[in-house]
Amino acid sequence: MTSVAEPAAVPAAGRRSRQRVRPEVWIPLVLLTGALGYPLFLLVTSAFNVGDPQALPAVEYGIGNFVELLDHLDWIRNTLLIATGGTILGITIGIGLAWTIHRTTVPGRRWFELLVAIPYPLGPLVGALAWSQLGAPRDGLINRLFMWATGANYPLIDIYTPAGIIFVEAIFEAPVAVLIIGAAMQRMDPALEESSSIFGGGKWRTAFKITLPLMLPAILSAALFMFTSIMGSFAIPTILGTNARFFVATNAIYVLMQGYPPNYPLAAALGLVLIAFTGIAVWLVQRVLRGRSFVVVSGRNYRPRLVNMRGWTWVLFALVLTYVAISLVLPLGALLLASVQTSSDLNFNPALWTLANYKYVVIDFPTTRQAIVNSLMLGVGTGTLGVACATLIAVAVHRSNSSGRKLLEQVTMLPQAFPRLIFAFGFLWMVLTLPFPLYGTLLAVLLAYVVVFMPLAYRGMSGVVVQIDKALEEAARVGGASWGRVMRTITVPLLRSGILATWALLFMVSVREISASLFLAGAHNQVLGPAIFNFWDSGGLPRVSALAIVQAIIILVALYAVRRWAGREIKI
Amino acid sequence: MTKRSDGRTISASPILSRRKLLLTAGAGLAAAGLPRSSALAQASAKPDPKAAAAEGPVVVWHGDQEGDVVEFLKIFTQKTGVQTVQQRLLPGAAVPKLEAEFRTGTSDVDAYMTSDAGIMETLRQQNRLVRYVPQEIDAYDKSYRSEEPGWWTTYYINAGPMMYDPRFVKEEEAPKTWTDLLDPRWSGQIGFQNASAGTSYAFWFVMKDVLPKDFFEKLTAQKPRAYSSSTQIQQDIERGNLKIGGRVSVFQYVKALRAKNPVKAVFPKEGTPSVNQVVGIIGSTKRPNGAKIFIDYLTSREGQQSWNDIQGSPSARADVKVEHVPDINSTKLLLPTNFAEYMNPARRREFVTIWNKMTGL
Numbered sequence: 001m002t003s004v005a006e007p008a009a010v011p012a013a014g015r016r017s018r019q020r021v022r023p024e025v026w027i028p029l030v031l032l033t034g035a036l037g038y039p040l041f042l043l044v045t046s047a048f049n050v051g052d053p054q055a056l057p058a059v060e061y062g063i064g065n066f067v068e069l070l071d072h073l074d075w076i077r078n079t080l081l082i083a084t085g086g087t088i089l090g091i092t093i094g095i096g097l098a099w100t101i102h103r104t105t106v107p108g109r110r111w112f113e114l115l116v117a118i119p120y121p122l123g124p125l126v127g128a129l130a131w132s133q134l135g136a137p138r139d140g141l142i143n144r145l146f147m148w149a150t151g152a153n154y155p156l157i158d159i160y161t162p163a164g165i166i167f168v169e170a171i172f173e174a175p176v177a178v179l180i181i182g183a184a185m186q187r188m189d190p191a192l193e194e195s196s197s198i199f200g201g202g203k204w205r206t207a208f209k210i211t212l213p214l215m216l217p218a219i220l221s222a223a224l225f226m227f228t229s230i231m232g233s234f235a236i237p238t239i240l241g242t243n244a245r246f247f248v249a250t251n252a253i254y255v256l257m258q259g260y261p262p263n264y265p266l267a268a269a270l271g272l273v274l275i276a277f278t279g280i281a282v283w284l285v286q287r288v289l290r291g292r293s294f295v296v297v298s299g300r301n302y303r304p305r306l307v308n309m310r311g312w313t314w315v316l317f318a319l320v321l322t323y324v325a326i327s328l329v330l331p332l333g334a335l336l337l338a339s340v341q342t343s344s345d346l347n348f349n350p351a352l353w354t355l356a357n358y359k360y361v362v363i364d365f366p367t368t369r370q371a372i373v374n375s376l377m378l379g380v381g382t383g384t385l386g387v388a389c390a391t392l393i394a395v396a397v398h399r400s401n402s403s404g405r406k407l408l409e410q411v412t413m414l415p416q417a418f419p420r421l422i423f424a425f426g427f428l429w430m431v432l433t434l435p436f437p438l439y440g441t442l443l444a445v446l447l448a449y450v451v452v453f454m455p456l457a458y459r460g461m462s463g464v465v466v467q468i469d470k471a472l473e474e475a476a477r478v479g480g481a482s483w484g485r486v487m488r489t490i491t492v493p494l495l496r497s498g499i500l501a502t503w504a505l506l507f508m509v510s511v512r513e514i515s516a517s518l519f520l521a522g523a524h525n526q527v528l529g530p531a532i533f534n535f536w537d538s539g540g541l542p543r544v545s546a547l548a549i550v551q552a553i554i555i556l557v558a559l560y561a562v563r564r565w566a567g568r569e570i571k572i
Numbered sequence: 573m574t575k576r577s578d579g580r581t582i583s584a585s586p587i588l589s590r591r592k593l594l595l596t597a598g599a600g601l602a603a604a605g606l607p608r609s610s611a612l613a614q615a616s617a618k619p620d621p622k623a624a625a626a627e628g629p630v631v632v633w634h635g636d637q638e639g640d641v642v643e644f645l646k647i648f649t650q651k652t653g654v655q656t657v658q659q660r661l662l663p664g665a666a667v668p669k670l671e672a673e674f675r676t677g678t679s680d681v682d683a684y685m686t687s688d689a690g691i692m693e694t695l696r697q698q699n700r701l702v703r704y705v706p707q708e709i710d711a712y713d714k715s716y717r718s719e720e721p722g723w724w725t726t727y728y729i730n731a732g733p734m735m736y737d738p739r740f741v742k743e744e745e746a747p748k749t750w751t752d753l754l755d756p757r758w759s760g761q762i763g764f765q766n767a768s769a770g771t772s773y774a775f776w777f778v779m780k781d782v783l784p785k786d787f788f789e790k791l792t793a794q795k796p797r798a799y800s801s802s803t804q805i806q807q808d809i810e811r812g813n814l815k816i817g818g819r820v821s822v823f824q825y826v827k828a829l830r831a832k833n834p835v836k837a838v839f840p841k842e843g844t845p846s847v848n849q850v851v852g853i854i855g856s857t858k859r860p861n862g863a864k865i866f867i868d869y870l871t872s873r874e875g876q877q878s879w880n881d882i883q884g885s886p887s888a889r890a891d892v893k894v895e896h897v898p899d900i901n902s903t904k905l906l907l908p909t910n911f912a913e914y915m916n917p918a919r920r921r922e923f924v925t926i927w928n929k930m931t932g933l
Binding site for chain 1: 631632633636637638639642657658659660662663664665667668671672673675676678680681688691760763766767768770773795797798799800801803804807808810811812813831833917920921924927928931932933
């Protein structure tokens, strides 16, 4: 992700008109501030609540909960360990993959570009479930194969460890780094690399000394995105860590809120600490980038020369293939195998396999049936509403002369700093206290999704909006076209590929979502993420695997449909 | 038990009036000091199936295995025509949700099934239950129903033995008593449900008075692992990733036997901690007729046979027998009996602190 370019200098008349905040800025600003501010307010008041833990709003205030957190510094330390480790590993994988796919002549680049992107929409829940079957110390498929092949009586890997959690986090977040860094690499001016070659810089030296430093903004953006995502990650530490007594902030918060009586204030205090750490990370990245020029990665379109790595080509090919295997083929294979079993003990004899688990989750079990339908509706709703809102905000930020645009952009990106589990917790309280009946409805889940995914939607749409020459719209306005006509006939058609890509991305992340819906889904509004989580809880391995495969199929079909519809112009 | 048979069709408006009447009657009669016979008559008012159909699907909250509940609810619907929707919420998740819903007037749950009879009794004392005496209440021993019948009834007994898989733990080495869990060989290899489970609370509550004072302290040093369900514990035992299930619901043992998995259950001589899994109707029910029909069916002989056959659990009714289920009459069950203490919020907070620490939180 490159930083979004600022519009050209505003003429004098424009400056005068910027004195007031126009509706296209203040309306979304007010709505977003309300949707974020009220849950945050409830979280803050709860974090400082030292009276009745379930009082809402609190009546006694103090810092006792933060003091109590001092007894649980391991939760924060573990969170930082996982987030830092996962980010370093994920970024390393991402840089390697992006460079190999976008800047070298490695064979199969087109396929690899698609294949390395898929693990992200499949999501951490699928990843954690799959790797719990691959890397469990005694009966994980990899360990069984290792012990069978070597005769060893000890496992090769143990996924229920901090290292295992970091590994799974990294491989399922790496596609984001590939997308962000790869986009920057494709737009890079090749002049500096060519100069390096002319002056005798070898291919590896040029890659490390020229290409890599030029990618710094994109790398830091990707690192920030990954760091915040992993800090708020729920499914992977819960599935791989809780049973192993390994607690990070999110699974600790979940357990604190599940115990009876629940300890909401301590959970809220921990959530605020998490938000604070995310804020510090954002500030650090901005500080690193401040005052430095990376203009070679923006502006004109370039087509950088591909590097022929000669003898290394097949090594790189093998490395990319390995990534595809560990992030896609093995996880889906493990889930497929588990989904046709009759018990949690995996059997390799096809004669004993069954499709009954699929029939059960898709046809017989009303809860999952409802969850599948609801998730599809939510995916379409989040995609449509999210893209519409993000487009309007992006147009307001980059096209309007109103003041407050920068603030609108910052507020739009704010949910990125909120771990989704924490946000959902505050959002649930807000929904409960609203004077109209939103609680327990699918609309409540939809609104939560739109808010939490707004940074993703806005990032996608603003990147497209800034690429469209403003002159086209201005020409139409000069020709007498109304604002609506300009949007319909000029802006939206030009934004088509961006809209489709963002819509598809929102659809996929909504379908795989779990943290935000865990507290908001109920008997009448079941959705897939929590349904899979509940199955993991009490449904048994074969059935949860079948449901995870169904979710993966929905996501892959959506991906295929959008790519087929939009052609290769979209990058998901 | 007084029964009333009025097969009237009731229109929307009277249903509301009737609901209000029932709510008021159920929640307030005891407190208002009305004659017991009158209260009982109200509480025994037979539900109207047609009104139930008009009310819509009964919302059932439970903490059981979701698949088992759905299977049972399907049979219930086939038998009675009453539709249902369900949500699995362990007590730790259900009660705060219920509290929040009560405060904001958004409660939608009708029937609540829980492993924590203390919570149900607390709800009764808070006038948050509707009293309805099931038609077959006489089949239940007094220890398996609320003191005043109709507030809540036990729909199965959840005994919690230790469990292990002899493929991974030699029978002679397996723990025979609760204090055997303190053997260093089981360090990091004992699994319990986390603090959100009512069965965990009951385990702590009854065992703290039976076992040595420092038992839980020593158990904490063994670094037990917390699971969110007994299914997960059972699964990890069968996969060889966990040696000992510290307290596993007995139906998991029965399910394993049915699947021909060679697990063993240990019912120690000190006693087996157990809970009454109880069901009641929430006071703010929007579907009182459907909820009553549900309670009637679940507690009936037919319903009990059906439910316990599905789950593999012992019924509280003496006339219901389920294959593979150990005879609870020959087992020393340790059930919470001191309800005042069991419901004490300070005691619960103490439990959560101890249990979270024990399981590494």
